[in-house]
Amino acid sequence: MNEARESVIRVRGLRNVFGKQVVHDGLDLDVYRGEVLGVIGGSGAGKSVLLRSIVGLQEPTDGRVTLFGQDTTRLRPEDRQIIDRRFGLMFQDGALFSSLTVLENVKVPLIENFRLPAGLADEIAMLKIRLAGLPSDAAAKYPAQLSGGMRKRAGLARALALDPEVLFLDEPTSGLDPVGAAAFDALIGTLGDALNLTVFLVTHDLDSLYAICDRVAVISDRRVVVVDRIAVVERHPDPWIRQCFQGPRARSAQSHGSAQGTPA
Numbered sequence: 001m002n003e004a005r006e007s008v009i010r011v012r013g014l015r016n017v018f019g020k021q022v023v024h025d026g027l028d029l030d031v032y033r034g035e036v037l038g039v040i041g042g043s044g045a046g047k048s049v050l051l052r053s054i055v056g057l058q059e060p061t062d063g064r065v066t067l068f069g070q071d072t073t074r075l076r077p078e079d080r081q082i083i084d085r086r087f088g089l090m091f092q093d094g095a096l097f098s099s100l101t102v103l104e105n106v107k108v109p110l111i112e113n114f115r116l117p118a119g120l121a122d123e124i125a126m127l128k129i130r131l132a133g134l135p136s137d138a139a140a141k142y143p144a145q146l147s148g149g150m151r152k153r154a155g156l157a158r159a160l161a162l163d164p165e166v167l168f169l170d171e172p173t174s175g176l177d178p179v180g181a182a183a184f185d186a187l188i189g190t191l192g193d194a195l196n197l198t199v200f201l202v203t204h205d206l207d208s209l210y211a212i213c214d215r216v217a218v219i220s221d222r223r224v225v226v227v228d229r230i231a232v233v234e235r236h237p238d239p240w241i242r243q244c245f246q247g248p249r250a251r252s253a254q255s256h257g258s259a260q261g262t263p264a
């Protein structure tokens with residue numbers, strides 16, 4: 001069925017080496033338009049390096065990354081800029097500018113990319129702040145005045161500023177309590193559907209996999225060992241996967257997932 005779908009991210013033969021450490025070697029991955037793809041793997045497996053390689057924050061040692069059908073290793077800077085506008089990035093802590101208010105933070109990509117009149121930029125930024133589930137009065141606050149969960153939502157609002165087609169999220173629920181994490185998952189699921197987003201979600205959170213991911217990719221032994229629906233992935237014989245899906249946390253996540261009626 002997937003063969004007919006458009007691959008918005010295509011990674012082929014990715015290799016990343018730091019000194020003597022080979023992080024990726026011959027890694028292949030496709031991400032299809034409209035799906036929520038969860039990316040998991042042990043600590044240090046190379047999830048963040050993969051994300052960074054895809055979005056251009058890290059130049060791969062070798063291999064090819066194609067975004068929206070364009071080979072990113074061959075792009076002219078001006079074409080790279082056009083591609084960059086088509087995705088949004090959200091890091092663990094929101095990665096906000098501490099000296100700017102939430103509203104100003106969300107306006108940064110709007111001002112950098114488009115010469116919008118100030119009033120219009122304010123209106124768009126406010127819309128994104130509300131879309132990310134923040135109250136309007138959060139707009140005037142500085143990151144230090146927000147809770148961890150609110151900072152993540154502000155980071156999400158900024159990632160949504162340019163109406164991206166693809167959203168990259170690096171461990172968005174880390175540090176949140178279970179209720180906050182479930183609410184954030186629900187928000188991503190709802191926004192993904194409403195805005196027809198493709199979501200690339202790096203996570204350690206098994207609940208997120210069951211709650212919102214259409215497919216899950218597992219990085220082990222320097223490559224993607226399996227990418228499939230969670231029900232298939234959890235039965236894979238890879239030792240790390242077995243350990244991951246046979247513990248008590250997995251059983252709890254599995255029961256939450258089926259209770260929500262959202263088996264992946």
Ligand SMILES: Nc1ncnc2c1ncn2[C@@H]1O[C@H](COP(=O)(O)OP(=O)(O)OP(=O)(O)O)[C@@H](O)[C@H]1O
Pocket residue numbers: 018023041042043044045046047048049050
């Ligand atoms: N710029 C860099 N220079 C040297 N080594 C790096 C660099 N970036 C990442 N690494 C190494 O690459 C490996 C993979 O890192 P990465 O952050 O992708 O892991 P991860 O799977 O996201 O781990 P975690 O789940 O703990 O966040 C680690 O051993 C890390 O130390």
